[in-house]
Amino acid sequence: MGKDVQGRRDFMGMALGGFTALGGLGALYAMKRSWDPLPSVKAAGFTTIDLSAAQENVLNIEKWRGKPIFILKKSKDMKPDDRDVVIGEDRYHMSIGLCTHLGCIPAYLPEKKMFHCACHGGQFDTSGHQIFGPPPSPLEIPPFKIEGTKLVLGEAGPEYQKMLDAGITA
Amino acid sequence: MRELKILAVVVFFTLVTYWGVEPFAHSQMHKHVEGQEFIYNGTADIKGAEAALEKAKAEGTDTAAAQAKVEAKKAFWADVEKIAQLQGNAANGEAAFATCLGCHNGAGVNMGGVIPPNLDHAGSLYDKNYLIALIKDPAMASNVDHKYEDTMTHPMGSIKGMITDDQQIADIVAYMQEKMAGEVTTKEAFDEACARCHAMRYAKTTQLGDTPEFKHEKDALAHEIKVLEEQELVKTYMGKLPPDLSIMIRARSEHFMETFVENPQTQLAGTSMPRVGLNKEGYEKVKTYLEEVGDPSKPAREAIGPWVILFFVVFTVLAYLWKKSQWRDLH
Amino acid sequence: MAHFEKAKSVNEWLDQRLAVNTLKRVLSTEYWIPKDINFLWAMGMVLAATFGLLLISGIFLLMYYKPDATLAFDSVNYTIMSEVGYGWLWRHIHGVAASVVFLIIYIHMLTGIYYGSYKKGRELIWLSGMGLFVAFSAEAFSGYMLPWGQMSYWAGMVITNLFSGGSLEAYGLVEWIRGDYVPGDAFLTRFFMLHVLLIPLVIIGLIVLHFGTLRIPHVNNQEGAEIDFEEAAELYKAGKKKESKVIPFNPVFLSKDVFVMGVYFIFFFYLVFYHFNFAMDPVNFDPADGLKTPAHIYPEWYFLWSYEILRPFPKDPGLIAFGIAQAAFFFLPFIDRSPNVAPAHKRGLFFVWFWILVVDMIVLTILGKLPPEGIFNTLGTIAAVVFLLLGPALFVITKFEKKL
Numbered sequence: 001m002g003k004d005v006q007g008r009r010d011f012m013g014m015a016l017g018g019f020t021a022l023g024g025l026g027a028l029y030a031m032k033r034s035w036d037p038l039p040s041v042k043a044a045g046f047t048t049i050d051l052s053a054a055q056e057n058v059l060n061i062e063k064w065r066g067k068p069i070f071i072l073k074k075s076k077d078m079k080p081d082d083r084d085v086v087i088g089e090d091r092y093h094m095s096i097g098l099c100t101h102l103g104c105i106p107a108y109l110p111e112k113k114m115f116h117c118a119c120h121g122g123q124f125d126t127s128g129h130q131i132f133g134p135p136p137s138p139l140e141i142p143p144f145k146i147e148g149t150k151l152v153l154g155e156a157g158p159e160y161q162k163m164l165d166a167g168i169t170a
Numbered sequence: 171m172r173e174l175k176i177l178a179v180v181v182f183f184t185l186v187t188y189w190g191v192e193p194f195a196h197s198q199m200h201k202h203v204e205g206q207e208f209i210y211n212g213t214a215d216i217k218g219a220e221a222a223l224e225k226a227k228a229e230g231t232d233t234a235a236a237q238a239k240v241e242a243k244k245a246f247w248a249d250v251e252k253i254a255q256l257q258g259n260a261a262n263g264e265a266a267f268a269t270c271l272g273c274h275n276g277a278g279v280n281m282g283g284v285i286p287p288n289l290d291h292a293g294s295l296y297d298k299n300y301l302i303a304l305i306k307d308p309a310m311a312s313n314v315d316h317k318y319e320d321t322m323t324h325p326m327g328s329i330k331g332m333i334t335d336d337q338q339i340a341d342i343v344a345y346m347q348e349k350m351a352g353e354v355t356t357k358e359a360f361d362e363a364c365a366r367c368h369a370m371r372y373a374k375t376t377q378l379g380d381t382p383e384f385k386h387e388k389d390a391l392a393h394e395i396k397v398l399e400e401q402e403l404v405k406t407y408m409g410k411l412p413p414d415l416s417i418m419i420r421a422r423s424e425h426f427m428e429t430f431v432e433n434p435q436t437q438l439a440g441t442s443m444p445r446v447g448l449n450k451e452g453y454e455k456v457k458t459y460l461e462e463v464g465d466p467s468k469p470a471r472e473a474i475g476p477w478v479i480l481f482f483v484v485f486t487v488l489a490y491l492w493k494k495s496q497w498r499d500l501h
Numbered sequence: 502m503a504h505f506e507k508a509k510s511v512n513e514w515l516d517q518r519l520a521v522n523t524l525k526r527v528l529s530t531e532y533w534i535p536k537d538i539n540f541l542w543a544m545g546m547v548l549a550a551t552f553g554l555l556l557i558s559g560i561f562l563l564m565y566y567k568p569d570a571t572l573a574f575d576s577v578n579y580t581i582m583s584e585v586g587y588g589w590l591w592r593h594i595h596g597v598a599a600s601v602v603f604l605i606i607y608i609h610m611l612t613g614i615y616y617g618s619y620k621k622g623r624e625l626i627w628l629s630g631m632g633l634f635v636a637f638s639a640e641a642f643s644g645y646m647l648p649w650g651q652m653s654y655w656a657g658m659v660i661t662n663l664f665s666g667g668s669l670e671a672y673g674l675v676e677w678i679r680g681d682y683v684p685g686d687a688f689l690t691r692f693f694m695l696h697v698l699l700i701p702l703v704i705i706g707l708i709v710l711h712f713g714t715l716r717i718p719h720v721n722n723q724e725g726a727e728i729d730f731e732e733a734a735e736l737y738k739a740g741k742k743k744e745s746k747v748i749p750f751n752p753v754f755l756s757k758d759v760f761v762m763g764v765y766f767i768f769f770f771y772l773v774f775y776h777f778n779f780a781m782d783p784v785n786f787d788p789a790d791g792l793k794t795p796a797h798i799y800p801e802w803y804f805l806w807s808y809e810i811l812r813p814f815p816k817d818p819g820l821i822a823f824g825i826a827q828a829a830f831f832f833l834p835f836i837d838r839s840p841n842v843a844p845a846h847k848r849g850l851f852f853v854w855f856w857i858l859v860v861d862m863i864v865l866t867i868l869g870k871l872p873p874e875g876i877f878n879t880l881g882t883i884a885a886v887v888f889l890l891l892g893p894a895l896f897v898i899t900k901f902e903k904k905l
Binding site: 184188466471478492493 | 536540541578579582583587589590608742743748756757759760762763764770771773774781783784786797799802805866867869870871872
Binding site: 023 | 485492
């Protein structure tokens with residue numbers, strides 16, 4: 001008898017504990033949701049950039065989701081690349097301006113036609129490929145969609161999809 | 171059982187306290203205003219004028235003017251009733267409506283204090299009697315005639331000189347009810363009925379309509395200045411800037427909102443807010459919009475509430491069983 | 502360094518370093534509670550649970566709240582209420598818990614008074630508990646400022662003005678408290694600090710002290726009987742549970758506590774989801790406006806009784822009466838001269854005194870919210886005078902109380 005009662009006790013205590021844990025999971029879910037980015041943050045994740053006024057070999061830096069975006073209109077002597085954004089006759093290099101090594105912003109050196117990161121000496125060419133130093137991969141290309149002479153960042157258009165499929169960007 | 175008796179005592183005193191500080195206190199703090207079911211026939215207006223007459227008599231002030239007011243209100247709403255009986259012709263009304271388009275054209279230009287409201291859904295939002303009354307004499311219809319020595323000086327007062335034929339009024343209203351009706355979204359209802367005076371910053375709306383996204387701070391500031399200028403005009407016209415309605419739905423009771431919209435004078439005597447003339451459906455739309463913006467968690471509350479309560483009911487049952495097993499051999 | 506054997510289990514490893522087994526025994530499985538109790542004895546744990554809810558919900562509100570007079574209102578009413586996932590839930594829990602916690606505090610206090618749990622060795626339990634009451638009041642008031650609505654602003658204005666001390670006209674002190682001529686940004690940020698840091702620290706410290714004060718005199722019981730806890734504990738441990746007058750905190754007392762908490766949570770979450778307006782005054786959904794006082798201003802319900810004691814008198818006597826009311830309960834163990842530790846129904850006139858106190862406080866509470874006009878004024882004055890007389894009355898009644 002004594003042992004039976006003991007067993008039943010444990011069972012009820014454990015049943016209650018288990019059920020409470022279930023409620024705890026629900027509460028944890030609500031807490032997780034409270035940490036999520038706010039709708040207004042997500043809605044601000046789209047930026048439209050007009051490329052029509054861009055000049056060759058001059059780096060434009062825009063801002064998208066708090067990060068710098070490099071836009072470089074390529075001159076004829078720069079090597080074309082699959083990573084280029086092509087609008088009509090013009091080719092642009094467009095990427096997130098953060099070094100893929102540790103996230104510093106590389107500077108553009110127009111006379112040398114390359115990017116140089118001051119933090120650890122990483123270098124990228126005008127197509128964003130790493131050419132020297134510690135960066136493990138090319139500059140990352142954000143999702144974009146071409147609308148006439150404008151780029152909408154944050155939205156994946158067919159050109160971006162093609163790059164993704166080809167494994168040019170992650 | 172003793173514990174239940176103790177519980178009954180605790181619950182009793184808790185409820186008495188609750189009753190005292192909530193329902194009873196609020197019944198003492200707020201005067202009761204009879205709702206009119208969104209029917210506009212002047213009853214409340216005439217009552218109000220009569221009360222003013224009584225007051226004038228008691229205080230020995232100008233009773234003649236108060237008497238005249240009562241007569242004027244009675245005559246006015248009797249006329250409205252008469253016009254409501256006329257058979258309106260929508261086709262004729264369309265032609266006559268051209269007069270209205272002179273101002274109600276969506277140009278967004280302030281005229282005499284406010285931007286004339288968009289009438290796209292006037293036929294479904296507003297009450298028929300109210301529309302008739304409004305065309306006949308805007309200040310009387312919206313029960314703000316106390317603001318005007320001569321109701322002609324109301325921003326829309328000139329209509330009295332332009333449309334004088336009763337049949338024509340009936341035609342215009344018939345036209346609006348036929349053609350300027352149809353489905354209204356909750357936002358449209360708010361924009362058309364309220365937004366010319368009331369901003370709603372949580373919905374990014376001002377007296378100038380929805381605030382666009384600006385890329386450059388200069389453009390945003392320029393827009394803000396335009397809004398401030400418009401608000402200044404509204405303020406001059408209304409005496410004070412009508413409040414932002416973002417969370418008004420939680421700041422006022424349901425009863426207050428309803429009776430206030432129906433006839434602002436009953437809740438805030440002397441207010442410059444005009445009666446808007448929303449019919450029951452129109453009011454429901456506006457109220458829904460105020461809820462969507464000001465109390466957006468309502469659907470979530472209603473969806474989750476029962477589950478949380480059910481959880482604690484089961485929790486309590488399990489806890490009771492646990493307690494019983496623990497206390498079994500104690501007595 | 503002390504000698505350590507290699508541990509055979511995690512529990513043993515912890516026990517060697519932290520004495521967890523001893524802690525567990527002393528704090529829970531062999532912490533003895535009288536068996537002769539009712540559900541009112543669970544109010545302490547209910548309060549602890551409610552404080553936990555306030556703490557957790559508060560953490561999530563703190564993540565998005567902006568202590569700035571221009572941003573505070575919208576950070577609460579827009580960001581938290583419509584943008585943050587479940588932000589509304591935290592706010593409703595926080596608001597409702599802040600109100601309900603006082604209901605439970607009052608029940609807990611009145612339970613203590615009814616059963617004489619502040620007497621003979623239990624004075625510190627009462628005093629630390631009163632300290633908690635004051636700290637919770639300060640916490641509630643400072644929290645009420647934060648949404649920066651009309652009620653926040655005007656409550657801030659009125660309550661800080663009390664510190665002018667009536668005819669003392671210490672407006673310098675009032676301005677010092679506010680950091681401004683009127684409640685403004687400095688006022689908001691300092692009350693924010695008080696609300697999220699200083700007062701919670703004090704509360705947590707007082708809770709520990711409150712638990713500590715229970716240790717030696719032990720929890721009271723329904724009859725106020727003196728129990729030899731060591732003897733009773735030995736009986737219990739020997740398996741003579743029926744004969745023993747005590748039960749261990751864990752799991753026996755706890756199982757009852759948890760059941761009562763369950764019932765309480767049903768009530769609590771019903772309020773959170775369906776009936777929250779009483780705790781979140783509609784007037785506070787109008788943004789603070791220093792140029793327009795709301796038509797009716799009143800404190801939250803739990804401050805009404807003391808507010809009503811302030812109201813019927815002229816300025817100076819009112820303030821003094823208010824001061825007495827605030828401090829009166831602290832002195833209870835010393836005003837009560839009777840040696841009896843017993844429930845009120847066994848203490849003759851004290852029983853009558855107790856119910857007059859309860860009814861008078863409720864009457865004061867109800868009148869405190871009503872507009873001060875006509876009959877309400879008269880009733881308010883009577884109730885306030887009755888309250889002030891209750892102290893001396895207690896002294897006399899208990900002085901002549903027969904020893905049981």
